[in-house]
Amino acid sequence: MTIPRLDPSTVTIGRAMARSRRFEVFEATCGGRAAVAKRVSADSPVRHGPERLLQREYRTLHRFSHAAIPKPYGILDDAQSGAQYLVLERRAGRPLSEVIAAGMLRRGRLGAREWEDSTRDIVLQLGAALAYLHDHGVLHNDIKPANVIVHAAGDRIMVSLIDFEASGPSDAGTPQYAAPERQTDGQQVDERADVFSLGVLVFELLTGMCPYQAVDPDASRAEKRAWPAGGGSTPDRLVPAMHYLDMAQGSSEHKVWPAIRRALDPSPAMRPASIRSFLGELDPALVLPSQSDGPGPLLAVVLVALACAALVLPVHDSVVLRWLLGRTELTLCAPALERLARTVCKGYHAGDPQCETRLRRLAAPVECPNRVQQLQTCLRKR
Template sequence: MHPPERIGRHRLERPLGSGAFATVWLAHDPQLQAPVAVKVLAENWAHRLDVRDRFLSEARLLRRAGSSRVVQVYDIGELPDGRPYFVMEYAGGGTLAELLADGPLPVREALALTAEAARGAAALHEAGIVHRDIKPTNVLLHTAPDGSRRVLLADLGLAKSLAQTSVLTLAAGSAGYRPPEQAEPGAGIDERADVYSLGAVGYELLTGTVPGPPGKVVPPRRLRPDLGEDVERALLRALEPDRARRWPGAPAFADELDRLAAAPSGGPARRLDGLRGRLDAVTLAVAAVLAATAAAVTVTMALHRDGPAADGVRVADATGRLTLRVPDAFGRQLRDSGWDPRALGLPSGHQPGLVVADDLSRWSDPKAAVDGVFAGVGADGDVTAKVKALAHSDCRYTGTRTFADARWRGLVRSWTGCPDGGSVTESALVPVGGGARSQVYVQVRQHGGGDATDGVLRSLRVA
């Protein structure tokens, strides 16, 4: 079915994002004479009353919050086919995830943005709402004509009234940002669940890396030595597994972040260049690509299968354009919100990309044992030439071979005996017969016997 050209009085311009349950469109409101965002329930869920109720609940909770720090809802309606939609404020400055595409932020900027997100959470809490899914993709930036930015919390699809949180029966949230009490069905939660998520957001803005599991978070100064001890202490307090030891609420956390941002020890106001310039070729190939990638993505559990007979786990990026299948052991965690091909030396931009692995907290460390796959679309430039130039100096090069199937052709380069005790393959693919599909870069890291590369490449689809 072709997408509608209008929803109500709003003229649709382009999709802004799509998830499992809904699509968000950029639209023009002729009466307001301004851009708006329109969220529409997906067709395949329209018959599910529970999903429909949850969709409408998000609109009502956003409206109930009534804060300039939370995305505003202007209208709600229903399509001719019965699907509900709601019209929201459009934040044209992108998300914190997109802001992270070039790597970690300057210390003061990261602290200030996290503090603003915390004040947005405080506004929700004052309205009796807990968000339950604060992460960089759900923190929007509204840019005013004078260039100033306003931070907005969005996507209350998992939000609940605080009055209901003692009887929740389902786990919720995204791995890496989710506090331990939110991962257990039936565990009661309160405002401090969002404080944990905010701590994870601040951690990622400052290090470019999503925190590890609760209780196993690497101290941020190990990843970014220029951070002050007070900054590390504030983040780790927010990320305490025991909520009684966290900041008592979002306002207290925001106040401390503002204090640290204003202090001379807040850190140099410069953007780190990840690990570039200080690492050898193996780390550039394994980590630099992902330093740009991991900062701009969402972390979710990769549990999508085609059916009981399917071999492996099927995953997709956030746009749904890029899909592939990986072995079961690889498919535990997924980062799905894209990459900047500049990390590989290609023209800069935001393209479909994903990382799926057994432990994403270890992915950017070339010495840590991990099984996983990175795949990214490169719309411009020569991916093949860039892959030919990659060198893993601490591994043993075992040669280059060609790959071809009905959809793709290209080359695969292999190394074994790497610092993590495993192997790595680097692949560059172009569509058979040309066509509209883009070229793709794929990296596979793995341990043990066998080689999953060809199976991954054969499963690759780019819409």
């Protein structure tokens, strides 16, 4: 396949956006279109034929036509610097890693850190993109929040999967997210390696914490063997995260932790066999068509968001609110919500000293009118 060589007069390289182990990424325009430009960094560990990495990524992306996968435009040879750039479509939005770090998007679609509609929508779109890759015989090999771009499109979150530089057979990905077999020389790797990485990402999306920290391959493998499949106690730093997951299970008919635990098993044979299987274990509603179901974008199966998913609340508040909506007639706005906070916390969360404080935040003057409208909508839908 001949890779297009871009006319330098049609490409503008802008400010630096990001830097990985091997690449530097810049804002760019290409023929008036928003783009990104990637080049091999000067201190990259790749010493021989670094341009092959760019060409390989172009060839990988060129094969695909999927709403969540950016399109490649071509290769730019910069005569002034001698550098070679891969120029790609730039997707609007921000990395999922930034969203997770922020905790929540104010008035956005990513609300409580639990298994709600916004979380389900992100996981479904990402899973659909990965299943599409696997159907075409390609592993991503570096699934992590920094490689997922999310942006609001009306009342929906849209997801893009970026950074295919590690899609080759010899790449190990990012240690904290990589499957143990990917960190072991000579071990066969298949789509279950991406299942592992997606499991790590879902854990982090739900809890705000990555379950693994080690960077050295040997230490990383040992860490993944020890927990959760090893039967050892939960590391101290993950105790709050497991509390959030327990809350997610207690407030949902879907038991997400057993599915995540299986995905994080260090043995590929013990994991779900495919992305489709993992999604089905996470939530029966996350059903993707098989490759034999015919052509068409897999994103057509993305769920319709429910009216109540717009509530941007910490996890405990969401649990109590669902209880309120199901069992209590609400006289809405600040005075009523304060009374309800006292009543509900006394009878429903007596052991939680912060319950009333959290619920009273619902009555903040700036937020209350918006909450009232949302709750009224939810009540009318019941």
